[in-house]
Amino acid sequence: MSVKTRAAVAFGLNEPMQIVELDLADPAPGQVMLRMLASGLCHSDLHAMDGKLAQRFPFVPGHEGVGEIIALGQGVTDFAIGEHVIPYLIPECGKCTFCTSGRTNLCVEYRARRNSARSPFSLDGETIAAFMELGTFAEKTVVWADCLVRIPKNAPADHTCCIACGVTTGLGSALIRAKVSPGSSVAVFGAGGVGLSTIEGARLAGAARIIAIDTNPAKEVIARQSGATDFIDPRDIHNIVQHIMEMTGLGVDYAFDCVGHPALARQTLEMTNAAWGVAMCVGVVAEGVEVSVLPTNLYAGRTWTGSLMGGAKRADVRRFVDMYLAGDYSLDHVVSHRLTLDEINRAIEMMKTGESVRSVIVYEG
Incomplete structure (x- = not known):
């Protein structure tokens, strides 16, 4: 049974996003449902919205997030409800030539998900695409377990989300x-x-x-x-x-x-x-x-x-999180603005003008 979630949707090229309520499908086998805690705004989201990257419309942007697992699809045994995770842009299927080579972080599933027609989001029966099959500009989303990076619960979401990409x-x-x-x-x-x-x-x-x-x-x-x-x-x-x-x-x-x-x-x-x-x-x-x-x-x-x-794999993302928590580097000067989902278009404008360094959407609840 699907649930409802608020999300920022880009309906057309170079159009402001609209905050709408979408239907979110239950996680399929190998997937999990996340309640998003925070999501950074990255230029890749903007590039998809302005045509610099090929992208299906309408779609839910966002790929730089931290969330809490709230439901598990069949066969997901490596993660548990309540854990905090980063849904990382590059999955690890563990089976393709790239994954088994030990020479690259590329995976065939990355290419498959780059502009996929699959999506857990829909509106009035119409599929709403999810950027990179992540769509973290939604209060809830469904992603594949093979892209998840488990992180400590004490990792501040408004900073840690930036480690997901930038x-x-x-x-x-x-x-x-x-x-x-x-x-x-x-x-x-x-x-x-x-x-x-x-x-x-x-x-x-x-x-x-x-x-x-x-x-x-x-x-x-x-x-x-x-x-x-x-x-x-x-x-x-x-x-x-x-x-x-x-x-x-x-x-x-x-x-x-x-x-x-x-x-x-x-x-x-x-x-x-x-x-x-x-x-x-x-x-x-x-x-x-x-x-x-x-x-x-x-x-x-x-x-x-x-x-x-x-060139980072999931283990590297976790290592960078641990380095941040250990104080090896700071993100205090990088995260310049914290906004709500309703303010996301303002965050996009600040990114375009250079007013912000990194804006982060912080989700309530």
């Missing part, structure tokens, strides 16, 4: 994918939620110099709080690549594009050390848009690569 992507990009080395130099385009966490990851890895690059000068203070040693507004620089080369001598050892722009992706590569530099595309580039580089920028040994959720 924090994990940033920390993982620096610590897992790039494997930033102690004493190295790092440049990061974008001081948003992901960029700040990439900076944090570089700091935790022991980087000696971390250069934050952002067009919003208000981000300098928070970037330095996250570990940046330098801050550059690229609008003040004639040639950002040349400037970084002059600052570092031979270029940075690692560079990250956490914005998702083709020009920045290229500059990220060009500003790295020609022999061993590692450039990483972290931010989401619009589907169908190409990035390019001169082959001569690769011949001497540079690496140009990407990062899917920082």
Whole structure:
């Protein structure tokens, strides 16, 4: 028997979300029902709403959440009612070639759920899609157990929800994918939620110099709080690549594009050390848009690569939660606004304008 839940629904491209009451199906075998505690707003949600990512409409956005398990589907034995969990963007089926390889966090189920027609949500008999089959902008949702990360109940939901995506992507990009080395130099385009966490990851890895690059000068203070040693507004620089080369001598050892722009992706590569530099595309580039580089920028040994959720598997997400609880890094300066579900469109506008660093929807009850 289905239950009712309030949710934020995007009914059309570039339209404000509407708060409506939806029917929520019972969990199928292998699924659980969650009562959401908090959900962060991520640019990926915005990209799905504005067409940068292909997405079925109407849909319930949201993928950066923490919830409490309130019902179990048949066959779910690894989790119990009452436990607090993160529904992680990347599942682990444990059976596909990706999962059994031990070489990647990718899973075939990730691709299957990316823009799935399956959804537990409906309105007047019409299916309402759930972003990534998560849909955490709802007071209750149903997700697959193979994507759940068990977390301690004392983990504050308004902070921990950010670890579900932005924090994990940033920390993982620096610590897992790039494997930033102690004493190295790092440049990061974008001081948003992901960029700040990439900076944090570089700091935790022991980087000696971390250069934050952002067009919003208000981000300098928070970037330095996250570990940046330098801050550059690229609008003040004639040639950002040349400037970084002059600052570092031979270029940075690692560079990250956490914005998702083709020009920045290229500059990220060009500003790295020609022999061993590692450039990483972290931010989401619009589907169908190409990035390019001169082959001569690769011949001497540079690496140009990407990062899917920082290369993190579920165990890594739990490790990042434990690191946060241990005080290895803080999210006090990252979570800038806490709002109710009814205020979600305001949160979206603040994300667009850069007024917020990370807004979090906190659910009542």
